[in-house]
Amino acid sequence: MSLKPSSTRAGVTRIWHTLAFRLTAAYASAGLLLVLLATLSLYLLLVSELNKSTELFLKDKVNVLRTMLQERPEEPDGLREEVELESAARRYEQFYICLLDPQGKTLLMTPGMENQLNLSELPKLLSGHGGSAISMRGNNGKSFRVIAATAHFGDAQDPLITMEIAVDVTQTEGLLRRFRLWFWITSAGMLVLFPFVGYHIARQGIRPVEEITTTARRITSSHLGERIVAEGYPYELASLALTFNRMLDGLEDSFERISRFSADIAHDLRTPVNNIRGEAEVALARARTIDEYRDALESSLEEAVRLSDLIGNLLFLARTESPLTHLRLEPVDVAELLEGVRDYYDASAADAGVTLTSAGAGEAVVAELDRTLIQRAVGNLVSNAVAHTPEGGVVTIKAHAQVANVLIEVTDTGVGIPLDALPRVFDRFFRVDASRSKASGGTGLGLSIVQGIMQLHRGTVEIASKPGAGTRVTLSMPARGQSNSLLS
Ligand SMILES: Nc1ncnc2c1ncn2[C@@H]1O[C@H](COP(=O)(O)OP(=O)(O)OP(=O)(O)O)[C@@H](O)[C@H]1O
Numbered sequence: 001m002s003l004k005p006s007s008t009r010a011g012v013t014r015i016w017h018t019l020a021f022r023l024t025a026a027y028a029s030a031g032l033l034l035v036l037l038a039t040l041s042l043y044l045l046l047v048s049e050l051n052k053s054t055e056l057f058l059k060d061k062v063n064v065l066r067t068m069l070q071e072r073p074e075e076p077d078g079l080r081e082e083v084e085l086e087s088a089a090r091r092y093e094q095f096y097i098c099l100l101d102p103q104g105k106t107l108l109m110t111p112g113m114e115n116q117l118n119l120s121e122l123p124k125l126l127s128g129h130g131g132s133a134i135s136m137r138g139n140n141g142k143s144f145r146v147i148a149a150t151a152h153f154g155d156a157q158d159p160l161i162t163m164e165i166a167v168d169v170t171q172t173e174g175l176l177r178r179f180r181l182w183f184w185i186t187s188a189g190m191l192v193l194f195p196f197v198g199y200h201i202a203r204q205g206i207r208p209v210e211e212i213t214t215t216a217r218r219i220t221s222s223h224l225g226e227r228i229v230a231e232g233y234p235y236e237l238a239s240l241a242l243t244f245n246r247m248l249d250g251l252e253d254s255f256e257r258i259s260r261f262s263a264d265i266a267h268d269l270r271t272p273v274n275n276i277r278g279e280a281e282v283a284l285a286r287a288r289t290i291d292e293y294r295d296a297l298e299s300s301l302e303e304a305v306r307l308s309d310l311i312g313n314l315l316f317l318a319r320t321e322s323p324l325t326h327l328r329l330e331p332v333d334v335a336e337l338l339e340g341v342r343d344y345y346d347a348s349a350a351d352a353g354v355t356l357t358s359a360g361a362g363e364a365v366v367a368e369l370d371r372t373l374i375q376r377a378v379g380n381l382v383s384n385a386v387a388h389t390p391e392g393g394v395v396t397i398k399a400h401a402q403v404a405n406v407l408i409e410v411t412d413t414g415v416g417i418p419l420d421a422l423p424r425v426f427d428r429f430f431r432v433d434a435s436r437s438k439a440s441g442g443t444g445l446g447l448s449i450v451q452g453i454m455q456l457h458r459g460t461v462e463i464a465s466k467p468g469a470g471t472r473v474t475l476s477m478p479a480r481g482q483s484n485s486l487l488s
């Protein structure tokens with residue numbers, strides 16, 4: 001597979017029309033978006049948690065100082081220690097405290113606080129923040145979070161002291177800055193990595209499709225043996241390959257039948273034509289008596305009749321397959337129709353020493369059928385049964401209704417059909433014993449015609465046979481006809 005656009009019969013395939021490109025683009029943008037969203041939400045969570053912890057630290061300090069001011073105003077040393085010494089001992093996250101009396105005069109202050117912060121600006125910045133911390137930039141470029149609160153020095157009647165507490169958050173700011181920097185570096189990396197990974201994943205996924213396409217390209221009517229080896233394919237594509245292979249099996253089989261059919265037609269047409277030609281050439285080779293000419297003409301006529309029957313059958317078959325062919329339906333008493341067929345074949349059955357009976361003639365089975373076609377189908381079955389039943393055998397024709405269908409059965413006690421030949425008896429030109437059937441005049445089209453007639457009636461034909469015991473063919477068709485047009 002390649003992302004390179006290739007040209008097709010319809011024109012040039014643009015790169016964004018390829019599945020590989022679309023999958024890559026979808027994978028890359030979805031992946032990138034998810035990573036950006038995840039990282040951004042982590043960053044926001046981190047900022048909020050750090051702010052919260054700084055705020056808690058400051059509020060904690062406020063509480064400690066307030067307690068010291070209110071409950072132990074007589075111990076100024078503890079207060080001084082808290083304000084002046086504790087912060088000085090810290091290297092990181094240093095905090096600064098400033099206590100102001102009601103007049104704004106500084107009572108106590110962490111040493112160095114006035115160098116770090118612009119204290120005169122503080123009251124303005126803190127006003128309106130209702131006791132929550134604010135961010136402030138220090139004099140040396142450092143970052144601070146500052147909070148202000150009040151407390152009474154002793155009882156409520158005592159003066160109100162203002163406490164200003166600032167904590168150095170430069171370390172935290174640095175951490176967040178490094179986080180942001182890494183965020184942008186990783187995003188840039190993802191921008192390159194995701195399309196690359198997406199392309200390889202798409203490549204893997206599409207490879208079977210490409211192999212199927214390549215196989216399909218290799219297939220032509222004379223080269224139908226190609227099959228897709230679906231080993232290792234994902235389930236969906238394996239089932240596509242399987243369906244494709246099955247379709248090829250069907251096509252190969254159909255092509256084989258068609259080419260065999262064409263060869264059979266050519267052969268079966270050539271034989272009588274050659275015979276006529278041979279007869280004519282022999283007759284014309286020298287002067288003949290009237291009787292010799294008559295013989296030659298008679299056998300030529302026989303061959304011509306055979307030829308014309310064959311062509312007639314082929315034309316009929318072609319018509320049964322045409323979607324434009326319709327039936328001439330009429331209510332038919334099926335039992336009566338079967339009796340007609342029996343009467344027609346009675347003489348030839350008797351000649352062959354076979355008993356021909358139509359059972360269940362008393363049962364009234366009326367169905368909407370094309371009388372001529374059904375007569376022809378049943379006639380073909382009876383002629384087969386008689387032809388393959390030895391002297392003394394019995395051929396039975398019977399009809400009966402079954403739910404919405406009418407069934408016609410032709411049963412014989414003849415030689416039967418070998419099991420391996422059974423699935424092919426409906427193929428055109430198929431004869432179990434080609435040489436023997438040929439002698440008896442069979443062309444191998446009779447059962448194909450029966451099948452064609454059944455298809456026109458939207459019915460089915462089934463054959464069951466036991467070699468040496470006999471054969472039964474069952475025609476089943478809807479009692480109420482499905483077509484109302486004419487077979488011209
Ligand atoms: N009742 C049967 N008993 C035994 N074999 C049969 C029977 N019916 C059909 N067959 C076998 O099936 C083959 C195909 O039958 P089909 O009717 O299509 O052709 P055919 O009888 O040989 O020729 P056609 O019917 O065109 O004159 C026959 O050649 C025969 O070998």
Ligand SMILES: [Mg+2]
Binds near residue numbers: 445446447
């Ligand atoms: Mg036949």
